[in-house]
Amino acid sequence: MAAMTREETEALIQEVLEIYPEKAKKDRAKHLAVNDQGLEKSSKCITSNRKSLPGVMTIRGCAYAGSRGVVWGPVKDMIHISHGPVGCGQYSRAGRRNYYIGTTGINTFVTMDFTSDFQEKDIVFGGDKKLAKLIGEIETLFPLNKGITVQSECPIGLIGDDIEAVSKKAAKEIGKDVVPIRCEGFRGVSQSLGHHIANDSIRDWVLGKRDGDDSFETTPYDVAVIGDYNIGGDAWSSRTLLEEMGLRVVAQWSGDGTLSEMELTPKVKLNLVHCYRSINYITRHMEEKYGIPWIEYNFFGPTKIAESLRTIAAQFDDKIKEGAERVIERYKADYEAVIAKYRPRLEGKKVMLFVGGLRPRHTIGAYEDLGMEVIGTGYEFGHNDDYDRTLKEMGNATLLYDDVTSYEFEEFVKKMKPDLIGSGIKEKYVFQKMGIPFRQMHSWDYSGPYHGYDGFAIFARDMDMTLNNPCWKQIQAPWKKPAANAEDAQRAAGGL
Amino acid sequence: MPEVMFRKDHNDKLIFYVAKKDLEETIASLEFESPEKWGGEIVLSDGQRYYLEPLPAQPKLPITLRVKRV
Numbered sequence: 001m002a003a004m005t006r007e008e009t010e011a012l013i014q015e016v017l018e019i020y021p022e023k024a025k026k027d028r029a030k031h032l033a034v035n036d037q038g039l040e041k042s043s044k045c046i047t048s049n050r051k052s053l054p055g056v057m058t059i060r061g062c063a064y065a066g067s068r069g070v071v072w073g074p075v076k077d078m079i080h081i082s083h084g085p086v087g088c089g090q091y092s093r094a095g096r097r098n099y100y101i102g103t104t105g106i107n108t109f110v111t112m113d114f115t116s117d118f119q120e121k122d123i124v125f126g127g128d129k130k131l132a133k134l135i136g137e138i139e140t141l142f143p144l145n146k147g148i149t150v151q152s153e154c155p156i157g158l159i160g161d162d163i164e165a166v167s168k169k170a171a172k173e174i175g176k177d178v179v180p181i182r183c184e185g186f187r188g189v190s191q192s193l194g195h196h197i198a199n200d201s202i203r204d205w206v207l208g209k210r211d212g213d214d215s216f217e218t219t220p221y222d223v224a225v226i227g228d229y230n231i232g233g234d235a236w237s238s239r240t241l242l243e244e245m246g247l248r249v250v251a252q253w254s255g256d257g258t259l260s261e262m263e264l265t266p267k268v269k270l271n272l273v274h275c276y277r278s279i280n281y282i283t284r285h286m287e288e289k290y291g292i293p294w295i296e297y298n299f300f301g302p303t304k305i306a307e308s309l310r311t312i313a314a315q316f317d318d319k320i321k322e323g324a325e326r327v328i329e330r331y332k333a334d335y336e337a338v339i340a341k342y343r344p345r346l347e348g349k350k351v352m353l354f355v356g357g358l359r360p361r362h363t364i365g366a367y368e369d370l371g372m373e374v375i376g377t378g379y380e381f382g383h384n385d386d387y388d389r390t391l392k393e394m395g396n397a398t399l400l401y402d403d404v405t406s407y408e409f410e411e412f413v414k415k416m417k418p419d420l421i422g423s424g425i426k427e428k429y430v431f432q433k434m435g436i437p438f439r440q441m442h443s444w445d446y447s448g449p450y451h452g453y454d455g456f457a458i459f460a461r462d463m464d465m466t467l468n469n470p471c472w473k474q475i476q477a478p479w480k481k482p483a484a485n486a487e488d489a490q491r492a493a494g495g496l
Numbered sequence: 497m498p499e500v501m502f503r504k505d506h507n508d509k510l511i512f513y514v515a516k517k518d519l520e521e522t523i524a525s526l527e528f529e530s531p532e533k534w535g536g537e538i539v540l541s542d543g544q545r546y547y548l549e550p551l552p553a554q555p556k557l558p559i560t561l562r563v564k565r566v
Contacts, residue, residue: 008560041542043542049518196515239543281515282511284501284515284558287558288501288503288558288559288560292554295506339531383518384518384520385520428558493521
């Protein structure tokens, strides 16, 4: 099928919206748009970061997910208490696959679940005493932890516990950082506010710790990798490229990151932002308070990697600029071999994405390097500025959908017939049962890393093994297939 | 009276950013931009107007300040 025209895409949106009641239709229409590369500002064509419509199936998470799961969770040497009932912590435990180095339960704690396990009496009488006791127990059982965060679940905000007071008192007693975070799930319209709250708590409780302390030896080439959560090892395959070009990575936020790395970040010369959505707040703060500039980069696919390495190098002297060219040259043979191998198998295939954070726009370059085309994309919890950055990346007249409902997504897929869908676990089996190849783009479908040149090879292999898997030919039941010829029909009937 | 962060982007354009409102817009014009007086009426490139009490000196950017809606 040739690419859809603007009119066809608009007609498709209207057709899909037809089923909604009048009011819902009006609301959802604002979140669906046809891309126009000519536009500078996305606010002219799409509305985002609004409350989901009651009654539709949304794919969003909550503020707790944004803070505990995304921003704070991967900080490996701290213990993150899910303060409240047991479910929130347990069902989100280790799901994001933030890889880290360390001995779990001794000096690192990422995949463990710590919870205050609220019961009825804690709701009635308050949970402050339980929290204080819990912090004491953690200190006894896991003495090598570097600090504790208290991640509030919904009931904490509802009953009005004073976690700040408990945290301050406990911090004095154990002599470590105890950070209270008011990330109750009901705050905001999606996990996005959780990111903001987590950023603010880092700003208020962590970042200023080393102000006025110059004992840390700096170099002119210090950078921090911000907003890389090391999913399947992503931050590692990014970090090697930066180090090869001559930079010194002082901190990783927050995949495989530590508390002391976070405290040292104000000493760096440049902040490199990968996931803009979840972490831009803190980089803006650091720019204002410490005068550290920040730039966004994209390490998906060789075209974007080369572009990003050069942009990063442009902030430094000639030594780094040469380093960037050297790195690009060094991996050239590798990625050209990957493209030569997989491009013929993937050329011209169409992809639809629906993910969060940065991937709906950042992965487009990687697909294009493999000759694939992204025909629709959207963010779970993106804001205007995410869509601003997406308009230029996407082709003209492609489809944009914000906070897409499961009904809309299914209808779009039925009509646009993509060859591959990239989204999350909640969508995976629906589309696989529809017979469409699917990759989870949150957890890389338990593969990865996908960042960097090394990651690109894995990305290409994964896309190929999903798309060209022979199982997709077996999806239709044999008795529903039209008989290819009379002989087959006879054989099926037991005649031969 | 929103809290606004003023910053220069990589093209050296002045940017008006309000985190809570998801508003990031270039500043089309600023009434006073001399070394001894900085502020006054702000016109954003999408036409919105704000007023910043003029500062006695050019501030070091980025900076967060309170502005009034006009």
